[in-house]
Amino acid sequence: MTASPERRRELLDTAAEVFAAQGYNATTVRRIADEAGMLAGSLYYHFDSKESMLDEILSTFLTELWDGYDAVLAADLGPRETIEALVTESFREIDRHRAAVAIYQKEARHLTDQPRFHYLADSQVRFEKAWLGTLERGVRSGAFRADLDVRLTYRFVRDTVWVAASWYRPGGQHSPEEIARQYLSMVLDGIAVRT
Amino acid sequence: MTASPERRRELLDTAAEVFAAQGYNATTVRRIADEAGMLAGSLYYHFDSKESMLDEILSTFLTELWDGYDAVLAADLGPRETIEALVTESFREIDRHRAAVAIYQKEARHLTDQPRFHYLADSQVRFEKAWLGTLERGVRSGAFRADLDVRLTYRFVRDTVWVAASWYRPGGQHSPEEIARQYLSMVLDGIAVRT
DNA sequence: TAACCTACCAAACACTTGTTAGGGAAGAAT
DNA sequence: ATTCTTCCCTAACAAGTGTTTGGTAGGTTA
Numbered sequence: 203m204t205a206s207p208e209r210r211r212e213l214l215d216t217a218a219e220v221f222a223a224q225g226y227n228a229t230t231v232r233r234i235a236d237e238a239g240m241l242a243g244s245l246y247y248h249f250d251s252k253e254s255m256l257d258e259i260l261s262t263f264l265t266e267l268w269d270g271y272d273a274v275l276a277a278d279l280g281p282r283e284t285i286e287a288l289v290t291e292s293f294r295e296i297d298r299h300r301a302a303v304a305i306y307q308k309e310a311r312h313l314t315d316q317p318r319f320h321y322l323a324d325s326q327v328r329f330e331k332a333w334l335g336t337l338e339r340g341v342r343s344g345a346f347r348a349d350l351d352v353r354l355t356y357r358f359v360r361d362t363v364w365v366a367a368s369w370y371r372p373g374g375q376h377s378p379e380e381i382a383r384q385y386l387s388m389v390l391d392g393i394a395v396r397t
Numbered sequence: 398m399t400a401s402p403e404r405r406r407e408l409l410d411t412a413a414e415v416f417a418a419q420g421y422n423a424t425t426v427r428r429i430a431d432e433a434g435m436l437a438g439s440l441y442y443h444f445d446s447k448e449s450m451l452d453e454i455l456s457t458f459l460t461e462l463w464d465g466y467d468a469v470l471a472a473d474l475g476p477r478e479t480i481e482a483l484v485t486e487s488f489r490e491i492d493r494h495r496a497a498v499a500i501y502q503k504e505a506r507h508l509t510d511q512p513r514f515h516y517l518a519d520s521q522v523r524f525e526k527a528w529l530g531t532l533e534r535g536v537r538s539g540a541f542r543a544d545l546d547v548r549l550t551y552r553f554v555r556d557t558v559w560v561a562a563s564w565y566r567p568g569g570q571h572s573p574e575e576i577a578r579q580y581l582s583m584v585l586d587g588i589a590v591r592t
Numbered sequence: 593t594a595a596c597c598t599a600c601c602a603a604a605c606a607c608t609t610g611t612t613a614g615g616g617a618a619g620a621a622t
Numbered sequence: 623a624t625t626c627t628t629c630c631c632t633a634a635c636a637a638g639t640g641t642t643t644g645g646t647a648g649g650t651t652a
Contacts, residue, residue: 227423346588384550387545446641
């Protein structure tokens, strides 16, 4: 009745991989077990439901994410430097938790209805507070343009960062830091040549 | 055995709405029928499978999308003007086919395996050719920065545009054209104040 | 009036789904 | 040597899935 934490982590990793590739609902518990080299029922020695696997995948990811974000926010940097740090940290998280991020993006919206996953909505609120607040601070300080809809800018920056999880593959030719640098350069300065 | 085209379109619209909200696999055929005010079996008078509904939703969307894109590309504008026109056209498509776009984004990746949906992969290739080609043309002509990874830029621009479908709601306070203008301003010139 | 067509319902089908219960093999602990 | 613990298997269950078949109310046509 007691399962080893390492085995749990292993199984969660393969589960996350399949969830990310096929979608949560499209993934059968038999497929996960197959990928892990065991039978469907055996998974229930380690977890008490398919949903709790998803829960554990998402919650551990969000926990680690907020560890990083809180560290950045606690540093009390200027608006532009905060955005830079948040973006860089985000790409590092994508590098570490690619599957979890992909799952989060695909499933978060319709999971927030369920009470069990209400922490997803909480996280989203904190998320908006951090990013939107920093952007507004930047507009006031003159670091960011004032002629743009800040809310639109927020969604723009947020989405551009996290969608990268859909194509990013760890071990590719660009490191997370390199991608972050290029993304920041595009978001901050634009892709057009200055005239 | 013969169904009216208007009724088909009506049912496809409600189906698309549910698919977009819950995900294709998580959506039961009974839920769609319920939303349409009829019983599950009755859907099979109009369509021969759940999959063919998805197929028809996606293919009609892509057809209309490429009608718009081809018109833009045929105009033979400069690189920057082409990007501007493509982005604007994209937001108009999101306005018209919000549900279809959302479905496309969530399900396209793992649908391309099935032969039936192979046209999704074809479309993606054409898509990349149009956008990436325009960006490269812009770099050569000096309109776009040469110090950025063009491929990364492509994914950046592509994603930033289409992810908007996940939060965009028709009839909101911003028209598609207004959103396109702000997005283009951000992508082209950046959100930072020029020093 | 009779035949027909459209658009749906009622009821079931075969199958897949997540999940459970009991058991057993292999090693560790006593 | 025996008990215990860990980890998995076998085999099944109940619920839900997409789909089919036969029927029928109501309007249209002949």
